[in-house]
Amino acid sequence: MPAIVRPVCAAEIATKPQSFPAGQAGLAGSGRLAAEVIALVYIGVIASIASVTGAFYVLFPELGALSHDVFTRPRGTWARAPVLLAITPPLAGAIGIAITRTLPYGMLSVLTVVCSSMLLIVVLKSPIAPSISAGLLPLVLGVKSWWYPPAILFGTILLAALASVWRRYWERDHYAPRLADRTEDALERSPHNYRDLLPLIAFVAAATVAAELTNLRFILFPPLVVIGFEMFGHPEICPWAARLMALPVACFLTAVAGLVLFKLVGGNPLTAALAMAAGIAVLRVLDLHVPPALAVALLPMVMDHPSYAYPFSVGIGTLSMTLWFRGWKAVAPRHFPGQPA
Template sequence: MRHPNRSGWYRNGGGRGTSHRSEVPRVPIAIPTALTERRLTTRDHLAMEATAVMYVVAVATTAQFSGSRWFLFPALAAISDDVLTRPWGKWASQPGRLVVTPTLGAAIGTLITKQFAYHVLSVLLIVTACLGLLAILRSNIGPAIAAGMLPLVLGITSWLYPVAVMIGLVGVVVLLVPWHRHYQRKYPDQVEVATSDIDDRLEAPPVGNRWILPLYLFLATLACYATVSGLRLLLVPPLVVIAYEMFANPDSCPWAQKPFTLPLACLLTATAGWLAVTAFGASGIAAGLSMATGIAVLRLLQIHMPPALAIGLLPLVISSDGIKYPICVAIGATALTFVFLLYRRWIARPGCATESISMR
């Protein structure tokens, strides 16, 4: 039910309030009607999705012929698709941080991987360092965490990895800057929407620290099991980003609103990537098919979850584990859903809700 306020704006009951229980007080947040109207035309949206896919295909082809599998940074799929189809978003509005943050995250991950083997402590060390990086740079580029985790999962110790990440992201920015200018000219009414009132609320860095302990408990538990079992893919880098966004922003994270859809989306995108690589090898064709299928899956499930596209590209850079890859991803995503539901139930308690609201 919509609740009007003095400014004539409204918010939907399923939005950013702590609406998980009926007894939890709701705090209205003014979100303009223009937010729901701020979108590209169908033609422009499809054109930008195609551009993102073609760019990833080009990078994957370069990686294939250069012999450097990690030249394809899987999060490029998530980043390129998000910034090109949402040129009004926070990621698209800060091209400098878009390049610098994941590059430094990749350097952090490489440095730690050179010193430590895969272990629960090394996982938590990388995550902590990357979260510190986000705080220092005042950046919300979550894929920087995935950039830091990838070297540990794959055993990458070459300093060419962060260089490759930087080159790939510079390419995204080269595509983004002229498109962003064109968007501002073509959609002047959308540009005039007060982004400080919209994006800062829906894409702002996490507030408070209530989410830190549950996130670390989840990561530590899954990393411990991955270490003991040898199944590192239970905690793939994109899943760490997905978990971070869910725990840190449980009220505004798009996929946090559909937790039961999360495992299905991850399973389908992982399966698509595995099948594409099985059929075409680690090639540009496989990358294009995987990403295009991932986009279709997310659209079919009606969920905006860019990291799932990175899950689809991971089979191109990992040593083939066959069908174990999508199974491991599904197990990890299901575990995340279960833990998140417990976490959401915990913060929905009246006492916790009041404290959470006071921190915003």
């Protein structure tokens, strides 16, 4: 019989975040290794299709984040929502294309994409936060092809089908949930109070200004908004928020790994698999479960001539948001009653 896991309340996680290391969520041992191999093969197949067809956007970077989570956590929030997993990212992608074709890159277009993608998640009651990245990516990269949404749809339908089979297998095999899974499930659900996202929107606006002033668009790299959605949407239970440098270091290192591999090996399916494997290794060493960080490793595969400014932009953006989040948590309880400390 599966182990009975004591329910974990938000207050307990908030007061003892170190007791619930996110890196220990999901499968363990040979089961986790098999799950990660399947995720790598999946990304390799998607990258091969992108290479053969010449449609680079088939390799939507957040597929790395989604595939790793649904295979390593077959009973997780994302894995239990296969229909929303399949349809939410391409719908957000369509929003992104429509806005990119209408407005130039700037504060208005970025906020419109981000807020519209969040609204889509609210309307659909979808837990698939990486869909926000699907909406923002065309604007950041300048993609205007209407083939982008169906390209994402192909990858998400394939992933949802594979994840459903994998989940049924582990339901038969007595996969025992862990305490850390409760934390991750809560983080991946939609926020209970969407007013908590207002400081995130303010950060997005400020980061857009910084990106325009410095000409470093990847200060606001798309997965960063996904990370922020989880942090600000669930400020009381974010287990890695107390580790100030862990998140910026993880994103910086995965960006370095993805860029160096792209420079050395080239833009091919092997590079995609190796970049994701490097990202997995970084998260394991740092004991983090932050799926969007894997998308950071894959982003150079879809960028036009990525430079060494990319990882530094990622590091600046992630550190800035982490400091913003910590500052908000310190200030909000005093000035905004009802906000968690």
